[in-house]
Amino acid sequence: MQFLKSFYIHNTFFRYIAVLAACFMLSFWIHALYPIAWVFTWVLIGLFLFDIYLLFTYAKGVDAKRRLPQKLSNSDLNPVSVIFQSFYPFKAYISLIDELPQQFQKRDFEHKTFLLKNEKKEFEYTVRPVDRGEYVFGNLNVYVSSPLKIVKRRFVFQKDQMVPVYPSIIQMQQYDFLAISNNLTLFGLKKIRRIGHTQEFEQIKEYVTGDDLRTVNWKATAKQNQLMVNQYQDEKSQPIYSIIDTGRVMKMPFNGLKLLDYAINSTLAFSNVALKRNDKTGMITFSKNVETFVPAVQKITHLNTILEKLYNVSTAFTDSDYGMLYAHVKRKVTHRSLLLLYTNFEHISALKRQLPFLLAIAKKHVLVVIFFENTELEALIDTHAEDLQTIYHKTIAEKFSLEKRLMQKELQQYGIQTILTKPEQLTINTINKYLEIKARGLL
Structure with missing residues (x-):
């Protein structure tokens, strides 16, 4: 039974069969081909049996191992490597098929190569997850054929390897290095000239x-x-909280990633930079209720606590209760703090409903409201209109885009700091605003 499970016919064998069938067909008119076709048939049968002997004589013909990182980084290209080695005494042709997690929806993965005797090779590919959670890699299938290429033998390695997908650790590490080197301008982060001075x-x-x-x-x-x-x-040990709205407005997807995941990746990278600069960082998530509250702490190990909390954050199909957020902040955040609120407003009426609560929070704290540009609408606005329907669509898109800018000005009139950003530029713009607030001594 084990033999049958690992036994496969190579595609080349069917080409040989097609040639033999053509010979037998032509022998109806060319009689001299008939005995030659039978000779080729017996030769093919002999080679078929000999190929089986070559591949199945060795109990361990090849060895393969998949190397996965302990954690995958959401929205980033994560390297996965496969090391394989041949123990056959001949040149072995390899077809590698890795069963990727079902979240990737990729069913055509295949890598072909060859191995000489006792040769070892390493193959590396990348995966880009767009959802946090558990990803299970299935069988690592290695199909081996001899130079005859008549049959194939399948070897199966490393069944069901699970690896968790966390918020963007790779992005965090990039900004971590820049924060240590004090060279944040490499990623477009601005140097803000100090107005006045701190103590x-x-x-x-x-x-x-x-x-x-x-x-x-x-x-x-x-x-x-x-x-x-x-x-x-700059003054140190100042409390900074990242507040993430997990309501339905954060489910909107851009480039395969929800707004919530952009906010989570930004929170992780920003918290790391703030901790490196000796500030206290904390986190709050809310929708109908306050779901997560992590008090602001200055320890660098506190980043692991934030990472674990971010791993389990998910969106709901409910409207967020800003009144509940205000009550929680008033009760739990007793010192003047920098509050970075990740949310999204698509209509100015939605902002006006929450404005009283935002103003109440901003009376005691430095509040930064972060919401998103609709990049798909911006792309529509930039397209050339060729008919009446396209003009109509562009007009509606420009109306929504104008409302976003009006919302930003509305908040700024009340003294609330704002960031209106494209999703992919969220982390850079957030750190820029943090450096600006620290340099100006607003906190």
Whole structure:
């Protein structure tokens, strides 16, 4: 039974059969072909049996191993490698089929190569998950054929490997490196010039054009016989909360990823940068109720707590209760904090319904409301209109786009910081706003 499960006919064998059938057909008119066709038939039968002997004589003809990371990173290209080795004494032709998780909906995965005796090769491919959760890789199937290519033998390795998909760890690591190197501008992150200064002294330095004259240190100036100024640094250990709306408005997909997942990836990367810069980070998720509350802590190990909480966040088909959010923030967040609210408003009427609660939160805290541009509408606006229906569609799209900008101005009139961003630029713009608020001493 084991033999039958691993026994397969190679496609080349059917070509041989087609040639023999043609010979027998032609022998009806060319009688000399008839005995030759029978000779070829017996030769093919002999080669068929000999090929079976070559492939099935060795109990372990090949070995293969799939190497998966401990965690896959959502929305990123994750490398998966397969190492395989041949123990056959001849050149073995390999067809590798990896059974990918059903979430990828990919049924045509195949890699073909060949291996010499005792040769080892490594093949690497990438997968891009767009949903968090458990991904199960099925069988790693290796089909081996000899140079005769008449039959194939299947080897099965590593059945049902499960790997969890977490928020974008790769994206977090990119910004982690930049935060350590203090070179965040490489990804378009702006350097914000300080207006005024905070109260944490850093050093005394020589005066350069543009420095605030109010920071001149007259004692040091007298000693050095040149203008010296005090330099201050951003205040540290300030509480910062990422608040994620998990209502139905965050289910909208862009590039295969829901708005919620963009917010989760941004929260993870931003929290890591804030912790590296010695601030406290926390997290709140809410819809009808406050589902998750992680108090702001400064420990770098606190990032693991945030990661685990983000792994289980999901959206619901309900409208979010901003009144419940306000009550929870008032009760639990007692110190003045920076609150980054990830949400989305498609209509200005939806914003006006929640505006009283946003204003109440902004009285005590620095509130940043983050919502999204509809990139598909922007693409529609940029297209050339060729008929009346397209003009109508463009007009409606421009109306929605204008409403987004009006909502941003409405919030800014009340002193609420805002970020209107494309989903793929969310992380960069969020960190930019954080650096701007810290540099201006608004918190």
